[in-house]
Amino acid sequence: MKKSYSIVLATLLSTSLLLSACGGNDNKGGNASPAPSDASSSEASAPADAGSGAKVTLSFWTLFDGGDGENMQTLIDEFNKSHPDIVVKNTKLVWGEYYTKLITAVGNGNGPDVGISHTSRLPDLIDQGVVTELDDVADAAGVDWASYNQNLLNATVVNGKHYAAPIDTHPFIMYYNKKLLKDAGLLGDDGKPVLEQSAEGFDTFLKTLKEKLPSKVTPFALSNSNDDPYRLWWALYSQLGGNDIVSDDLQSASVDAEKGAKAADYVQKLFTNGYIKKNDPDFYKNFQSGTAAIMMTGVWATGIWESTKDFEFGAMPIPKIFDQEATWGDSHTIILPTTKSNDPEKRKAALVFADWVASNGHIWAKAGHIPSKPSVIESQEFKDLPYRSDYAMVASTVKFNKPSTKNWQIRDNASFKFLNEVWANKMSPADAMVKLQEGVQKVLSE
């Protein structure tokens, strides 16, 4: 039975191997050559100055693929063209491994000069010492924080310090199929849905869709678990005035059980009333193939629907079902990870780049994202893009997570878990809130 021993051993070993192997050599593209930092520290030059002096090379790690990946590459190419003294080199990492790689690489001193972080992930990175604060370097680079949407910006400020430059927000919005809405008599002359912004109004809207359209058509395409129904719940919870599910000091769980249950109950009824197809295997495809009247997801879907042939759709903020406008959302931000040298020239160049990307948000908006600078939203280039202006105002009503280091863990290990049960009608909304409170507390005290 030697064989089984070696297999036992292999089990253990491969586990430990797996665990320790990620300690090192993740430096693909991470080791930018040491910068020619001294030589000519040309002080007080304007940020976009195309003057002489040494070239600064910045390594930039991103987690974008598909349309996002292409748009980011376009931005980088444009930037390199217009800034002869700075070269940004893009390394695309797989999204699923991005944060793990970033954290380990920075821990080893092999991290990039510039990186991307979600706003919701930022506190965790700050806590681990992966991200540096930006206030001094922002002054040097001439960044005007006032030019950013303050709702997005404030979500990246932790303990009064700036840690990131937001380049977008990607909130949860609603899409509708114009043809199906017209068939149901719910499309106004302005091409927008006829929909009363209230709890009953939205319900009536869906009920009409269900009655008027063939039974094969799904009134409301939504996944039955995890992200998107959670985002809808978060939006409604926030519309009711719910203020996250962790306390202000981030130390304890604070689920507003009454509001949470009311929001969960409303979403649950969308499932039990048959508006949402039960266990829909692919709700994106359902909507994309014209068999669903409305759907809700993040703004990134705009680019997908646009590239679908002969697909007439519209986009709008999710309806104000309860007391105040609010929705779920997150932002991509540009961060300056901790590096060995923390070279001020590089840091300055990096922030010039970050601010430039934010200022050229109309390119980034091609995937569907809302730019982080109001001036971009006002610009003609942005207005020329269809659909985006229909939901750009949502940027100011996105309800972000509080800066807890455990946002993602709370979402994955508590929120998804119990809310999924509510959607499957296996747990009552009230019970789920009790469990959620316990679950969040458990994650926070671990």
Added chain:
Amino acid sequence: MRMNKWRADVQAFLFLLPFLLVYVGFTFWPMIKGVQMTFYKWTLIKKMQYVGWDNYRRMLQDQEMWDALWHSTIFVLLTTPTMLVLAIMLAMIANRKSRLQKFYRSVFFLPSVLSVAVASFLGLFVFQPYTGLVNSVLHLLGVLSDQREIFWLTETNLAWIAISLITLWWTVGFNFILYLSAMQDIPDEIYEAARLDGANDRQVFWRITLPYLSPITKTITMLQIIASFKVFLQIYIITGGGPLDQTRPIIQLIYQTGFRKNDLGYAATMSYMLFAILLVLSIIQYVINNRKGANA
């Protein structure tokens, strides 16, 4: 003579050296390191803090850990006996003299060449509601009315069935080959003698084939138990451990703890727990085998 032997040993060692270096560096050393980890709060970037036996204490009180361990055990209990029966059945079919012999052999083995991701995604398509193969066939046969759907992947019990069936289909090939070769090692004279004595098919199977297969059965059982305790990827892809973590195996919990919760120390502790369990199982099996061997 002695000199020659010594030289042969050195030569052998030199040949082994490249492997040994890799083995020690990437297998043995991490294993030692892993033990050290269990006594620390250890994050991905090695923010370390010595915590003594805390990880072990925490583990024993961790309901999630026990649940996950139980789920892995359920998987072992579901798949091991069924795997044995299925593998023997397929081997019997493929061992019969028939024109389709070669066809059977390749068809039964074929799924084993797939990678776990491919096998799992195929399984996912088969068990998916609305468009999946199983539900479509059931609709076609009229077993399931058009208005109803069976949600294989979101009901805990059904999910276990789906996961087990996919795993059986995917991994039975290897065990089938083991049984087939063992069957071919059974001398024909014994069968002939039995037939001459007037034994029927059933008697031949229970009195001759099965006893002769018992050594390989033991091996397969052990391999199967160990492999099943390590189940992770197919469940991760098919149900993601859901619903409500009801199908989450221990390895998934270890993975999530280590890489999602950034808590490598505790993840290592659970890994060693699993290691200890598998070690004990192997020892039990070893002892039983040896005792029987001595008696025979």
